[in-house]
Amino acid sequence: MLTFANxxxxxxxxxxxxxxxxxxxxxxxxxxxxxxxxxCGKTTLLRLTAGLDQASSGFIEIDGDRxxxxxxxxxIVFQEPRLLPWLTVRDNVAFGLGDQPRAARRxxxxxxxxRVGLAGYGDRWPRELSGGQQQRVAIARALAPxxxxxxxxxxxxxxxxxxxxxxxDHLLALxxxxxxTVVIVTHDVEEAVTLGDRIIVMQPRPGRIxxxxxxxxxRPRDRMSPNFDAAKRRVLKALDNSLNPQHPxxxxxxxxxxxxx
Amino acid sequence: xxxxxxxxxAAADMDGDAPQQDAAGRARTARSAAGRIGGVWLVGVxxxxxxxxxxxxxxxxxxxxxxxxPPPSQIWSELARLAASGxxxxxxxxxxxxxxxxxxxxxxxGTLAGLLTGAxxxxxxxxxxxxxxxxAIPSIAWVPLFILWLGIFEASKVALIxxxxxxxxxxxxxxxxxxxxRKLVEVGRxxxxxxxxxxxxxxxxxxxxxxVISLRSGLGLGFMFVVAAEFMGASExxxxxLVDGQQLGKPAQIxxxxxxxxxxxxxxxxxxxxxxxxxxxWRDTVRARx
Numbered sequence: 001m002l003t004f005a006n007x008x009x010x011x012x013x014x015x016x017x018x019x020x021x022x023x024x025x026x027x028x029x030x031x032x033x034x035x036x037x038x039x040c041g042k043t044t045l046l047r048l049t050a051g052l053d054q055a056s057s058g059f060i061e062i063d064g065d066r067x068x069x070x071x072x073x074x075x076i077v078f079q080e081p082r083l084l085p086w087l088t089v090r091d092n093v094a095f096g097l098g099d100q101p102r103a104a105r106r107x108x109x110x111x112x113x114x115r116v117g118l119a120g121y122g123d124r125w126p127r128e129l130s131g132g133q134q135q136r137v138a139i140a141r142a143l144a145p146x147x148x149x150x151x152x153x154x155x156x157x158x159x160x161x162x163x164x165x166x167x168x169d170h171l172l173a174l175x176x177x178x179x180x181t182v183v184i185v186t187h188d189v190e191e192a193v194t195l196g197d198r199i200i201v202m203q204p205r206p207g208r209i210x211x212x213x214x215x216x217x218x219r220p221r222d223r224m225s226p227n228f229d230a231a232k233r234r235v236l237k238a239l240d241n242s243l244n245p246q247h248p249x250x251x252x253x254x255x256x257x258x259x260x261x
Numbered sequence: 262x263x264x265x266x267x268x269x270x271a272a273a274d275m276d277g278d279a280p281q282q283d284a285a286g287r288a289r290t291a292r293s294a295a296g297r298i299g300g301v302w303l304v305g306v307x308x309x310x311x312x313x314x315x316x317x318x319x320x321x322x323x324x325x326x327x328x329x330x331p332p333p334s335q336i337w338s339e340l341a342r343l344a345a346s347g348x349x350x351x352x353x354x355x356x357x358x359x360x361x362x363x364x365x366x367x368x369x370x371g372t373l374a375g376l377l378t379g380a381x382x383x384x385x386x387x388x389x390x391x392x393x394x395x396x397a398i399p400s401i402a403w404v405p406l407f408i409l410w411l412g413i414f415e416a417s418k419v420a421l422i423x424x425x426x427x428x429x430x431x432x433x434x435x436x437x438x439x440x441x442x443r444k445l446v447e448v449g450r451x452x453x454x455x456x457x458x459x460x461x462x463x464x465x466x467x468x469x470x471x472x473v474i475s476l477r478s479g480l481g482l483g484f485m486f487v488v489a490a491e492f493m494g495a496s497e498x499x500x501x502x503l504v505d506g507q508q509l510g511k512p513a514q515i516x517x518x519x520x521x522x523x524x525x526x527x528x529x530x531x532x533x534x535x536x537x538x539x540x541x542x543w544r545d546t547v548r549a550r551x
Binding site: 050051052069070072075076078080082084085086087095096098125126127145 | 444445447448450451452453454458462463466467469542543544
């Protein structure tokens, strides 16, 4: 379980807190999707969880273990693939397996590549792969050390809609295998509803949780079904309200609200 | 769940812009690249050959006096004479040894100092101003001091070359470390690399292209300074051939030495490029910068 308690982050230079008193518990195996307007602290939340930044107050725990520096049980996929260009695809996937003997490392990396549908690509250079393939390598790299929690920071935002949909399926298939806890930050409401068990809508200035929306749709989810659409509308409305404080929760969103970003 | 192989392939293809080529396409590209390189090489040769042939004809036809600027045929026979007597090889090897010794010392010291000041803010604040001040001194100005300290033989010459090589390598490595993408460093942090591992697995590979470029400029300066060093008093070396040719009024010998310098410098540079090419195969640039 991933627990956030009273988490606050103010960046040096002061100003409004990027994150203010966030309390959240993500259950083991749950997929939590975080959406929110720009400046709502969603990326800050993920960087704190990855141990890349320090919280100003409050704390994060994974199964009772405090996270202050990068934690071995937490993997992260960034917005860009961030593959190391001087390593082959296989060596990139094996990058986090430094503590294991060479043969085991290679085997684990090849397994991870196979799971993301890139078997046989191990000896290529990252530059020889398309954007979607590179992001899959990044996912394989994060999953290779078998983390308990996987963080994704708008991982598919740079990809076209078709590639994105295929990667959603890939991600869900991978999640089914080992059921890690997943926290995905996205600005794509459809993506959030496709993937999330629960959608956390955040609000900016200061960054905080506005609303939590459970999504009780069976997987695989049909993007055309009325229930999917209803969940999407609910999230859009919450987002809209979160950005327009004059509309208290529950009031109808103004026309064109879907273009909140 | 493990994906079925066909599904995996379909998914791999679905990414669309995968840069895949059929074998025939690859072969075509390789052939045209080879043709292009051959063509470029020929184009580059036209100017020097035309100039040399023109001068040869001008002297042979009596339009010019070739005494101070001997025609290519005389330079060639001078080179042949020096090579046959063995003098050329003695001078060449002496010069080569001095350059390589100075280059090795300067490159290693420059790389280590650049790594230190590049990776550590404290080291940069403490050392870099001093090093930059030393860099502002024209390196030739050290010669009298080096001769006093190290004598007139090999040590002072090698020291001068090492000083010349040090600065470009130092600046290149330090600058390259400063410009490493923070995002890649974060990948290292996420996987909990220690200081040494971060240096060997992220920082060093990331600066390899800039490092090779700085080594090449360092090597070029090494050849510049070996001439300066050999001017200061030497009984052997290509620089000595230059001075000797001037004092005895033998312009053909001077030009023979200059041509030998050109060939030697180019060969050393090429050797460096070939030796470091495997380290840089991963780059994704419009054209290799080396």
